[in-house]
Amino acid sequence: MKHQRKRQKKPFRFVILMAVVIVLAAGAVAAVRHYRSAPTAAGPLPTHLPHAPESYIGVYSPQAPSSWAGIAAFETKTGVTPDVAMYYSGWYEGFQVSFATTAARQGAVPLVQIDPEHINLAKITDGTYDGFLTKYASEVRTYRHPVIISFGHEMNGNWYDWGYQHTPPKVFVAAWRHIVTVFRAIGASNVTWLWTVNIMDTQTGKIPAPGPWWPGSAYVNWVGIDGYYMKAPWTFAPMFGPTIAKIREFTHDPILISETGAGPIAGQSRKIADLFAGIHAYGLLGFVWFNSNGVQDWRLNGPASFTAFHRGARTYRSPVP
Numbered sequence: 001m002k003h004q005r006k007r008q009k010k011p012f013r014f015v016i017l018m019a020v021v022i023v024l025a026a027g028a029v030a031a032v033r034h035y036r037s038a039p040t041a042a043g044p045l046p047t048h049l050p051h052a053p054e055s056y057i058g059v060y061s062p063q064a065p066s067s068w069a070g071i072a073a074f075e076t077k078t079g080v081t082p083d084v085a086m087y088y089s090g091w092y093e094g095f096q097v098s099f100a101t102t103a104a105r106q107g108a109v110p111l112v113q114i115d116p117e118h119i120n121l122a123k124i125t126d127g128t129y130d131g132f133l134t135k136y137a138s139e140v141r142t143y144r145h146p147v148i149i150s151f152g153h154e155m156n157g158n159w160y161d162w163g164y165q166h167t168p169p170k171v172f173v174a175a176w177r178h179i180v181t182v183f184r185a186i187g188a189s190n191v192t193w194l195w196t197v198n199i200m201d202t203q204t205g206k207i208p209a210p211g212p213w214w215p216g217s218a219y220v221n222w223v224g225i226d227g228y229y230m231k232a233p234w235t236f237a238p239m240f241g242p243t244i245a246k247i248r249e250f251t252h253d254p255i256l257i258s259e260t261g262a263g264p265i266a267g268q269s270r271k272i273a274d275l276f277a278g279i280h281a282y283g284l285l286g287f288v289w290f291n292s293n294g295v296q297d298w299r300l301n302g303p304a305s306f307t308a309f310h311r312g313a314r315t316y317r318s319p320v321p
Helices: 012-026 069-078 097-105 121-125 130-143 169-186 236-247 268-282 303-315
Strands: 056-060 084-090 109-115 147-151 191-198 222-226 255-260 286-290
Touching (some): 069 303, 084 097, 084 286, 097 109, 130 169, 191 255, 236 255, 268 286
């Protein structure tokens, strides 16, 4: 959904003790379900994040990646510790190591949405930007903890220059594959690749089914779907269901609702409950709440919304037996 610019070896016993200390310091009650420890320079790179349904609650704050303050405030108001902390990165911007390190210490995984604004995607494929990509991949690899990376999100919409009616799908696909190939060549195996689409417009067809942009299962780990509760009658199944069904025609990769929100117009607290119920009903990974003012004011607002969010989180945050 188009919206305002988004970014703005040590002894074994000792290792176990330090891991416990880090988890307690982060206040991460659900640590058993995720990779939650501060980055270190030693040890193998992780290759896969947990992908069980109802595993992730994420948040985007417009202060990210410059500051963690917005995410901390979100946690204070809702009583929910995010598992995913998202930020937007323009082309040529390096990996935000400081933000990612803070995220890991707080028990979260950074999710980076790389936006190739004003970039000819064919130039990515022909290697023009390999210097930038190699440096970025090296920074991610050195970080040594899980990172979720998406590129050119909402490409089946027409509001970005890398998307529908501006850049041919086959050019997008070639660029995506090239980026993943560069990262793998560097050995950045700690990346989970999130292919992010917008919900379809089933009434007018202005936002088509995302199939033509699919890079192939060899190049994608998770699928992201962006969609917002724009109006009071809107509910999860009619909003996300058709897009999920289309995606399931070509992949069974785990699905994350990678951007969502509900404003006052839609009845925010009720839609939050509907969102959690929808994640459960469809067996999805979870969602990322866009806690910012965009086309509408998506920020959580008022005690009813904070309570609804807290209650929703409790429905799938019980410890794993």
